[in-house]
Amino acid sequence: MVDLEGEGVHWEQDMSYGQYLALERLLDCQHPRSTQHDEMLFIVIHQVSELWMKLCLHEAYAAARHIEQDHLQPAFKMLSRIARIQEQLIKAWEVLVTMTPADYASFRDALGQSSGFQSYQYRELEFLLGNKNPRMVEAHRAHPQHYQHLTRVLHAPSIYDISLQLLKRRGFDIPDHCLERDWSQPYQACAEVELAWSRVYRETDEHWDLYELAEKLVDMEYNFQKWRFSHMKTVERIIGYKKGTGGTGGVSYLVKALDLQFFPELWSVRTAI
Numbered sequence: 665m666v667d668l669e670g671e672g673v674h675w676e677q678d679m680s681y682g683q684y685l686a687l688e689r690l691l692d693c694q695h696p697r698s699t700q701h702d703e704m705l706f707i708v709i710h711q712v713s714e715l716w717m718k719l720c721l722h723e724a725y726a727a728a729r730h731i732e733q734d735h736l737q738p739a740f741k742m743l744s745r746i747a748r749i750q751e752q753l754i755k756a757w758e759v760l761v762t763m764t765p766a767d768y769a770s771f772r773d774a775l776g777q778s779s780g781f782q783s784y785q786y787r788e789l790e791f792l793l794g795n796k797n798p799r800m801v802e803a804h805r806a807h808p809q810h811y812q813h814l815t816r817v818l819h820a821p822s823i824y825d826i827s828l829q830l831l832k833r834r835g836f837d838i839p840d841h842c843l844e845r846d847w848s849q850p851y852q853a854c855a856e857v858e859l860a861w862s863r864v865y866r867e868t869d870e871h872w873d874l875y876e877l878a879e880k881l882v883d884m885e886y887n888f889q890k891w892r893f894s895h896m897k898t899v900e901r902i903i904g905y906k907k908g909t910g911g912t913g914g915v916s917y918l919v920k921a922l923d924l925q926f927f928p929e930l931w932s933v934r935t936a937i
């Protein structure tokens with residue numbers, strides 16, 4: 665133990681910066697499959713994105729648990745942090761687009777059939793926010809641990825389902841089929857839920873905390889859509905209309921994914937009010 669007297673600084677000598685952060689392992693995870701210069705950029709962008717997604721999941725699970733317990737203030741802190749992380753994820757595209765189509769083509773074959781489609785953290789985040797699709801877990805069959813975990817998240821209520829349960833506890837008329845259902849299926853928007861949110865927005869004086877929750881959810885979906893859109897445009901810019909390595913049509917698949925909404929009534933309520 666070192667004590668810098670008067671500085672109030674204490675640290676354990678048996679623990680270094682590198683040890684604490686497991687840097688030896690972290691910085692030994694970049695293994696280009698080709699000798700092409702830009703493959704390192706491609707690997708690092710993905711790894712950084714996966715690390716940010718890990719933190720998003722950590723925050724989103726904790727936020728959901730707090731909402732379940734009617735502790736909205738700590739949930740807001742976590743949802744605000746998620747929005748900041750999403751800004752970093754979106755910014756990452758600006759680094760990636762410095763890679764030209766020819767740069768990428770020079771090592772694309774080395775990627776084989778691997779694809780972002782197989783990102784289990786991305787799929788977990790989609791499920792946790794509410795974009796449920798049972799077929800999406802199939803891509804993870806080969807990895808039983810990920811498969812089991814994703815299946816559990818698929819069958820659990822999303823952060824939106826949990827928010828609707830909160831609305832019910834606050835006295836709003838939320839239909840039973842929103843409160844108890846097969847959570848593995850996509851959520852179906854309904855008029856009663858839109859009406860509940862419209863009351864939250866119109867009668868803010870009575871529901872400031874629910875209004876804040878609604879806006880934080882909207883921020884999260886808005887940022888998610890920005891990420892999806894930037895991904896789609898970056899892909900168009902780098903590989904044009906080539907098919908994806910994951911077996912989809914490529915850009916056409918990513919365009920369709922833009923239609924998938926997490927919190928439908930929080931958007932439709934804007935028209936209804």
Ligand code: HEM
Binds near residue numbers: 713902912
């Ligand atoms: C040169 C850069 C990139 C290209 C050309 C590209 C291309 C594609 C394509 C074509 C798909 C559709 C699935 C397929 O058939 O492969 C896809 C999916 C995906 N990519 Fe990328 N991508 C790039 C960078 C990234 C980065 C940096 C990330 C960050 C983690 C990422 C994450 C994903 C995810 C999560 C999906 C699944 C999306 C969904 O199912 O809705 N991609 N990508």
Ligand SMILES: N[C@@H](CC(=O)c1ccccc1NC=O)C(=O)O
Binds near residue numbers: 780909
């Ligand atoms: N789907 C991309 C390949 C790709 O981007 C990728 C490959 C391996 C690991 C992550 C990837 N990133 C996102 O899809 C392509 O079709 O070129």
